[in-house]
Amino acid sequence: MTSTERVDSSGVGLRSERGPILLAVMLSIGLVAIDATILATAVPSVVEDLGGFSQFPWLFSIYLLAQAVSVPVYGKLADQRGRKPIMLFGVALFVLGSVLCGFAWSMPALIAFRLIQGLGAGAIQPIGMTIVGDIYSVAERAKVQGYIASVWGIASFVGPTLGGVFSDYISWRWIFFVNIPLGLAAAWVLLRRFEEKVAAKTRHQIDYAGTILLAVGGSLLLLGLLEGGVMWSWDSATSIAILAIAVLLLTAFVFVERRAPEPVLPLWVLGQRVLNSANAAALLVGVLMIGLSTYVPLFAQGVLGTSALVAGFALAAMTLGWPIAASLAGRIYLRLGYRTTMMFGAVIVVIGAALLLTVNSGSSVLYLALACFVIGVGLGFTASPSVVAAQSSVNWKSRGVVTGANMFARSVGSAVGVAVFGAVANGVVARRLGSEHGDLEKLPSNVLAPAIHDVYYGAAAAAVLLVFAVMFMPNRVAEQPRD
Structure with a gap:
């Protein structure tokens, strides 16, 4: 049976029919990717118009929180109801949030509408990746992962540029309005061209208790990690209370999931070697990505004295290396295996990190970009095969949950990275200046x-x-059938 026939028997369509579906998925993921960078360059315009300078960090935190904690829920729903309705719901919610953001009249209103956007984004990325896992075989996914990764690479250039153009020449509100035609186009193609065979409808038991515990406990955990040392000190009563309640709720979540007939995040996800390695790798990828995206531009501007645009291009070198490596990774893991490919990538990441350690105040921005490029190449060889391996280890009925868990692990990694790297940077500042300094951008270069x-x-x-983490990944993973 050919890969085309196999995909057709799973109810997703022949090779010639998958192109528009992939394009719609890429467009949908592109909405989330561009939104991750487009707002950053427009913050001054937003604050000037709406006020609330002290609140603007919540524009990013609330979005990340909503996206992260909703991912596992959407993954489970996609396994129960099918990918199409959940993906369309996510796109609709994201577009609705974009419209509301565009008409926001105050900073609190904009923050609230960013929450809606984040809830939509929580469905788009993992379900989009799940659809790709459904309609393409392992061999085909090798190339398609490169296409998906290229979306993020393009967004790293397009996002900041559009944000600057809209805020300087039109209005910051168009940062959100531009999502409307793109979202509608993606939804229309998915609605018309994406057909899937879902098992005969049965009565599903919604895991309300598990969903609430995961959402609230996860939100508090991420909130504590994101805002600890920023909005409140780590040893404050607020920080301790938030993290303690988060631990209690997540512990209760584990006990609830052990007895739930259809758990929102089955505990077997935590007991498989393939998934544990893939999720651990995703968490560490999240740590590395947030560390680079936050501190590389800051180093380029504050220490090397470059403009914001040049600093952005230095970081973009990472997102350029990623899709190049992701498109090549498939040829390697199909021949040599997953662990070999991922280990190759992880070693390249170590080499890139070592290069980063040699960057100093006398380095050129090109050398900084080279280190970022090398790390991006390593991440491309590591992250893409881990997702394919995780999806291949389960059948259709569990692929949404597995993909959602992987995306959730990366989000948690980003939050952990924010907390750890922020604490490290503030610790150095405290030693140098005798106290913590809230705004790193205003610090002297020394x-x-x-x-x-x-x-x-x-x-x-x-x-x-x-x-x-990669050492525990099996070299070969048997691809599971649809049912």
Whole structure:
């Protein structure tokens, strides 16, 4: 049976019919990818119009929180109801949030509408990746993963550019309005061209208790990690209470899931070697990505003295290396296996992190970009095969949950990275100046450089841990049938 016939028997369509579906998935993921960068360059315009400078960090935190905690829920629903309705719901919710953001009249209103956007984004990325896992065989996914990764690479250039153009020449509100035609186009193609065979409808028992415990406990955990040391000190009563309640709720979640007939996040996900390795790798990828995206531009501007645009291009070197490696990774893991390919990538990440440690105030921005490019190549060889391996290890009925868990692990990694790297940087500042400094951008270069350099040590440690996480991935994973 050919891959085309196999896909057709699973109810998703022949090779010639999958192109528009892939395009719609890429367009949908592109909405989320561009939205991750487009707002950053427009913050001054937003604050000037709406006020609320002290609240603007919540525009990013609330979005990340909503996206992260909703991912596992959408993954389970996609396994129960099918991918199409959940994906369309996510796109609709994202477009609705975009419309509301565009008409926001105050900073609190904009933050609330960003919450709606985040809930939509929580469905788009994991379900989009799940659809790709459904309609393409393992061999075909090798190339398609490169296409998906290229979306993020393009977004790293397009997002900041569009954000600057809209805020300087039109209005920051068009940052959100531009999502409307793109979202509608993606939804229309999915509605018309994407057909899937879902098992005969049965009565599903919704895991309400597990969903609530995961959503609230996960939100508090991420909130504590994101805002600890920022909105409140780590040893404050607020920080301790938030993290303690989060641990209690997530512990209760584990007990509930053990007895739930259809758990929102089955505990077997935590007991399989393939999934544990893939999720551990995803968590560390999230740590590395947030470390680079936050501190590389800051180093380029504050220490090397470049413009914001040049600093953005230095970081974009990482997102350029990622899709190149992801498109090549398939040829390697099909021949040599998953663990070999991922180990190759993890070692490249370590090499890139070592290069990053040699960057100093006398380095050129091109050298900084080279280190980011090498890390991006390593991440492409590591992250893409891990997703394919995880999806291949389960059948259709569990693929949504597995993909959602992988995306959730990456989100948690980003939150952990924010907390750890922020604590490291603030610790250096405290030693140098005698107190913590809330705005790293205003620090003198002789203080900023060692603060960020210590963050790079943290990134190097995460790269080494990535090598160990990859060791547990089997070299071969038997692809499971649809049913």
